[in-house]
Amino acid sequence: MLHFGVFSLIMSEVSVFIVVLCTLVCSGHAQAAVLTIEPSWSSYFIGEFVTFKCDMNEGRDTDWYYTINKDGRDFVRYSEYKVYTLEMRSTDHSAYRPWATLTAGTTIIPVGGSVTLTCSVQSSDGWKYEWFRRTQTTYEGKIRDQQNRDIRVSQGGIYSCRGTRGNPVYYTDISDHVNIKKTSEFSNLV
Structure with missing residues (x-):
């Protein structure tokens, strides 16, 4: 039987940088799933990379599929990979590096x-x-x-x-x- 683990990335742009809110969700079917974020900083800047890992706390990872949702939409469709590294991006052309x-x-x-x-x-x-x-x-x-x-x-x-x-x-x-x-x-x- 295959189970589906889901974790969501909810981002909100705040002035120059993007803040990853503490409302990240990692859930699975009747299991205690754990979402880890590396690096675990309070804010991320455009151009930085962040890695999300969803662990279903079971001995075998092969029975799980994962997806990333952003703003209620699939960002990454069902995949057997539980680790994703994403670059923080913005459509706002006025975004710039911190100084x-x-x-x-x-x-x-x-x-x-x-x-x-x-x-x-x-x-x-x-x-x-x-x-x-x-x-x-x-x-x-x-x-x-x-x-x-x-x-x-x-x-x-x-x-x-x-x-x-x-x-x-x-x-x-x-x-x-x-x-x-x-x-x-x-x-x-x-």
């Missing part, structure tokens, strides 16, 4: 000291960060091994950052640049 914001505690490094730089992405979770530095005479390069939201720098330069998350990796737009200057022992800015 990173770079802030500095101060823009002048004291003699022998450092300053803290903070990178953030508008009200969402799951981000790692890439940091970049250049000078007036060098090209912009990535600062290695820095994925933290906050970093301490002791070198002058022009800094920027961006957020990354997911697999495949999704990138925010790069932040505005912040010029950090270093004070010399003779009180001249270098």
Whole structure:
């Protein structure tokens, strides 16, 4: 006997990004079905990927068929695959990538000291960060091994950052640049 498992994707566009509401449903015939969403962030941006998995909590998956419904319509018709990875899309041509914001505690490094730089992405979770530095005479390069939201720098330069998350990796737009200057022992800015 074949049973049919159904899970629905209900999306609502909210300003720039799409929010997957907590009313996702995963149900089966007299079984306790479990829907998992990866990654499990509170909001998703256009261009990001989200994976849905419906598990019927039985030893054999071969007796189940699945479908994805969006807004009451079949998005994926009956299939034996219980895992679906979908790209978040929008018909709204004004949708754009989120941006990173770079802030500095101060823009002048004291003699022998450092300053803290903070990178953030508008009200969402799951981000790692890439940091970049250049000078007036060098090209912009990535600062290695820095994925933290906050970093301490002791070198002058022009800094920027961006957020990354997911697999495949999704990138925010790069932040505005912040010029950090270093004070010399003779009180001249270098």
